[in-house]
Amino acid sequence: MPQLRFNITSVGTYQVPVIVGAVVGGCSAINAMAFQRGQRDDYERWEELGGGEGGEVGWGWKGMWEYFLKASRFKEPDPGLAKQFGIRYDRRHWGSENGTEILYEAWKDIPGIEYPDDNGQGESGPQWFPSSVDPATITRSYSNTAHYQPYKSRLNYHLITEHKVSKINFVTADGKEPKAESVTFVSRETAERRTVFARKEVILAAGAVHSPQILQRSGVGPRKLLEEAGIELVKELPGVGNNFQDHTSLNLGYNFTTQPFPNLDALATNATYQAEVDEMWNKTRVGPYSAWGNTASHALVSFPVISPDTYQDLANQIENQDPAAYFPPGTHPTVIVGYKVHLRVLAKGMRSKNTGWIQIANAPSGNAALTNSHPLSRGTIMLNTSDPEGEPVVDYRAMSNPLDIKIFVEMIRLMRRYVLADAIIKQLSPVWYNPPLEMTTDEEIGDWTKRTDVLLPTVYHPIGTCSKMPREWGGVVSEDLRVHGVEWLSVVDASIIPSLVGATTGQSVYAVAEKVRFISTLEV
Template sequence: MARLSLPALGLLLSATLGLVFGRGTSFPAHSAILTRGADVDAEYDYIIVGGGTAGLTVADRLTENGRYSVLVIEYGPFKNDSSITTVAFGFQGLLDVTNYFNFPSQPQVNLNNRSIGVIVGGVLGGSSAINGMQVMRGQKEDYDRWGSYFSARSPWSWDGLLPYFKKAWHFHPPTAQLARDFDIKYDARYWGTTSNIHASFPTYQYPFLKEEMAAFKEIPGVEFPPDSGAGRPGAFWWPASVDPGPVLRSFSRPGHWDGISSTRRNYHTITEHKVLKVLFDRTKRATSVVYVPSNATSQAGARTVKARKEIILSAGTIHTPQILQRSGVGPKSLLRGAGIDVIVDLPGVGSNFQDHAFSVGATFQLNNFPFPKVEDLYPFGTGNATLIAAAEAQFALNRTGPLSVASGNAGAFLPFPVIAPTTYRAIADRYEAQSAAAYLPAGSDPTVIAGYAAQKKALAKLLRSRDASVYNFFARGTTPESSIVHLHPLSRGTVLFNVSDPFFSEPLVDYRALSNPADLDILVEFTKFTRKYWLETRLRNWAPEEVIPGANATTPAAIIAYIKENLNPSVFHPIGTSAMMPLSLGGVVDETLQVYGVKGLSVVDASVMPELPGAYTQQTTYAIAEKGADLIKARS
């Protein structure tokens, strides 16, 4: 890829930066996308491994005052084609397989031995370049629970994160007419307007969404919060990560990199290169990283670049633990099995793996559904030529209509007592009474078991709470499919490097889906509730007829058989493999996001979340990155 051109004035300024800022700092002589290792300087103040959602956010914040030099090393290429930028239907990026990693998980024993595609972003901008553009945050209890593993005064709490939720986004409210027509509630006090990452509402909504959302008002206990960012469960509308001017995807590359990397002389980005490992000195301080081109199949020709201050891993939940393990930081038995010297025996690296589980729940055919279905619109299905032409003409004229809608922005995030009012307490009690080790991987370290014991107590409380959500119903407005997400799976998986080839094969990803039987108890209740939603509210007026799993699937056994055949344990929201928890609880990083047992190494990405929030993870990942950048600058 060609290097970006530079203004002549910028070249003159770059020669004087070291004198201006002093302290012997040597800044790069130029700023560009680098595609050759030979173009990388010998050392930088900070090296960020991964140019994704979190990595580019941190890099922006560390370079904005001009004091520090930063190198971002990104595995994937720079891309800016329509598969990434197009808003329509939300998942255009997945149509181009060059935009992401996709490799099979370990066979899932409890899903009839199915393997699941492990999908994570593989371009500059990471998963924020290919996700469904959903912008919602979890509940207050979620973030308070994170900090509670440390102390009642932990800065990781709802109050501690709210300023960063605000900082991370530029909020654009819905138009007055849209808010009035669809009863969209919002409160701008929960949002900021200074970021270059945009959160906005499409000006078009599918008419049937009114019926789907109104139906929740007929269910006892369902609340309607004042804003999607209020930290409350309930039914609500949320914005999408869309820049409302051009109606294009808003993600970390245009928000935190475009127009920045070419004007900041203290900022380098090298794409299409892979970090093999972090190197440490005798004091266990991280000093440098070893990297090769992404297509390399051996360590021949590997290069090393030094960090004066700190190395920040932002490679994501799947690849950050792999890099730690290859660097000698992880479970000693795993490392020794691959012949890797143990720098720190850190059993939590790669454990505590979680993702939101997805299923097409009880789904109904509405025999008199009067609106266009999403499959009638480009690019899905055979398409209805008249509808496609109308949608494309409307979008070309004023950037509105169906093609301005991403993957949707309305639905419900509901507490378990609302879902299962007669059984929730018994299910929570049975779960809490489990032995912490009973359903973890065999041979789990005592600290990992202790961490899950602490989580189990907290999650049992969550199952009884009316202030936290476990069930997500995604309202589509175009077809009566019930897209259901299990927001707090109780099973725990692992991400471990392949001992036979730790450096050049993908890690072994095991979701261990449904390994904890309490997950099945919860999912059965989800199916029952979804049936009530369609059959016992105003939606019954549309003559619903159950298609999946079928009205004759009435027993728990029949529902479970359907779940095992169809559940997907991933909604592309992986977290937890470098958990921010006390070391005694299997933690990998402390409250300042620094890796235990070493110096000069931190993790800033979704892998530090100790538990899933009761919402999709994009907004929370940005907030972690903003807070992480402040923590790093505070110790500089």
């Protein structure tokens, strides 16, 4: 539905639509409704990348736990269905189509695989996870329905649609840091500009794509960029728009000769089954439509399981890599320093059995989406210097770090073992076709993964462009999410997340927002 999205196409090697919600509720209004939580290690990295000074704020697993709970309301599956399909969950930490249980159980034959009781407990392995669904209506639950509609009658809550923020305005007193005073916004229809003044502070929450652009338009960002755009520098923060990360993905090609029935393909090819499903949905809100986006087998697999023979060597290569080697020329030294810290903590994750480096979603109908949850490549999101008021320039720079290619090669080798050699999956008579089995060397498989018709540089989980890290590491906000070097300005959205989680990002963003209420009481 293009009318619900901004019209942005990325630049560079992989030119694809940048999917960002242009609707009340943002991306939560258009995503696949997967409500996943990352692993414990993911959030421990958040704390490490804050300089180890989380203090009372606490951005690790322990510090985030209660905010995961505050950000969700868990509806237990029907007990009969849970028993029938083997759905494992643990309410403390807060479906399947026919055949999915075969793919799920098949992971038992992969050495080192362990099954967590629930996605919410923060461990890797094959797992079920809930969806963002309103249990009363069995329709999408998102930030509009959950956080705006119930409270829109409040006198201090004003939502202005069909407008966009142009810039944040600052005042500077002698000897003091700049202070955010007001916000200028413009009508998309009439181009009329208006300004609203802040009584306490300005909170920026435009998402990982637009928050850095708004800061840059406001004079906060890389000096050279702002000078080129003719924007007066308010505060030099080189990290604004850097450290851009997104999950990268590719589709593996295989099918199953022995197809279970029913399956999702039957919804498009079997008119009788489609009519039955439509009737189930219209009458009782059950059936495949009620589990949209959550009908596949999902697994989050650590690298000691993916490649027991190579993970130590890969971790050493990550740890010892020159941090500046694969950044664009002229990247600010503080950004390089921060990336060096990233390499250290990601090397530790490569060695951990609790960092789900690969996320696999495969259905009984065949094929699998293979996702690198922790890519080493870093992109940028910068304003267009020739048109600062237009959409930002998004460059994923996917696969710019060659170790990402090696990582995908090892992932593909694991999937070939899983699909073709697993005794349980043989029930489905698998046939593999992409990448072709004739491709056996690392170079052949690696070249295939880089193809622009194979690799997807985004799974629509952008983060990191206003990272919560020390300023000397290229960070933009502090542990309390206030922008470094200015007053009365905070950022609260996915852009502050310094390192990707091995999951979809929606639940983590909700938890960040819930945590802000606690931070505000500390007056840090």
